[in-house]
Amino acid sequence: MTGQVRTVDGRVAGRRGQATRQKLLECLSEMLSTSPYRDVKVIDVARMAGTSPATFYQYFPDVEGAVLELAEEMAKEGATLTDLVAGRNWVGKPAWAAAEDLVEGFLSFWRKNDAILRVIDLGAAEGDKRFYRIRMKILNAVTNSLTDSIKELQDKGRVDKWVSPAAVAGSLVAMLAAVAAHQKGFQSWGVKQAELKPNLALLVHLGVTGKKPTK
């Protein structure tokens, strides 16, 4: 373990230090969900946390650095997503349940962490390796597991040989992430929240098994 929370100048932080650091992260998180990323300022975060900007800089090099920290924190928790796909059976009725659970879990995870996730997405899209790595870390569990499932079906001849399990899995996961990020957007296509889930599950099921689900 790397463990050990450190200040910017390399010192190891003690109890009190950890606490303010954490508080700063919380306020940053709050800030991110209430104002556009571009407008999040060190000075505001510090003010909200009841400290001075100088204190902020003791723990983080800049806003981006703190965001990365927040992201890393969430990525750890995001290991939850593994449970949504681990050891699932993608044949017959269980497959439909698997698809439904995956969609449900994914959407709710995203809804809970939308503010950070959209910043991570931006950073990754901009080509920042650090954000990119974190995005990977979060999605990897799901993607790899789906890839394996598809590969398995493929070996059994239930999925065409020319299909690339990784490409399909990756695309499905990207779809889930994108839909989750723009959940509200769907309402103005006249799509209700409740309606969205089964249709996503359908697409996941189709993608993985190549067949319509048997409910």
Place this chain on the structure above:
Amino acid sequence: MTGQVRTVDGRVAGRRGQATRQKLLECLSEMLSTSPYRDVKVIDVARMAGTSPATFYQYFPDVEGAVLELAEEMAKEGATLTDLVAGRNWVGKPAWAAAEDLVEGFLSFWRKNDAILRVIDLGAAEGDKRFYRIRMKILNAVTNSLTDSIKELQDKGRVDKWVSPAAVAGSLVAMLAAVAAHQKGFQSWGVKQAELKPNLALLVHLGVTGKKPTK
């Protein structure tokens, strides 16, 4: 038509004004594709355009305002996407071709405009109605057309009744957008660019028709 390019204080811009305004937009675009959105500064854009910041503020209220302009500009051009889906036949072999063309066109459009598009995506995800509207405008053509195609198949009994055409179409389009935004990302799942396209087309085909394609 609203037409008429105006300065921030409401005056109508003349020939020279239009030119510098356009130059500023071009430089902004350049800037967006070379540095993170958060770091794009008015002063840099102005410098690059060989003018002063004050001039920038004559034409745009702030960076965001200029980005919106850029986005609107691109959205007009993005009507191209309509051609990818208009009047396509989603049955049999033509369906596969339709899916392939849609994917190809979508990815290349995204690649060409990735810088703005990711900012639009961020703005929309943050709940900014203006960005949201533009994102809509770009995706609407494709989504609506796909929705209609699915509805048609549904009326003919080729797609299950419980399927929501709008939800499926929206999700597929979101998938295309997300994959396009993270095209590079796929390479590290070990997915090659060339491999990606047919697999995306497969997913689109499956989503629209509910069946495996007949190549």
Place this chain on the structure above:
DNA sequence: CGACTATCTGACGTTGTGTCAGTTTCTCTG
């Protein structure tokens, strides 16, 4: 040319950044 308008910009007050030296607060030992 001269007057009129469109366009540009220097200069400025304000806000935010990032650093450092010095102060405050905590902790632990003698």
Place this chain on the structure above:
DNA sequence: CAGAGAAACTGACACAACGTCAGATAGTCG
């Protein structure tokens, strides 16, 4: 429990960017 030493915090500062406005400059037309 004093007080030394370490940990944590912050005021103050130099610098960068913002956004405004009055005035300078450039273009146009009689």
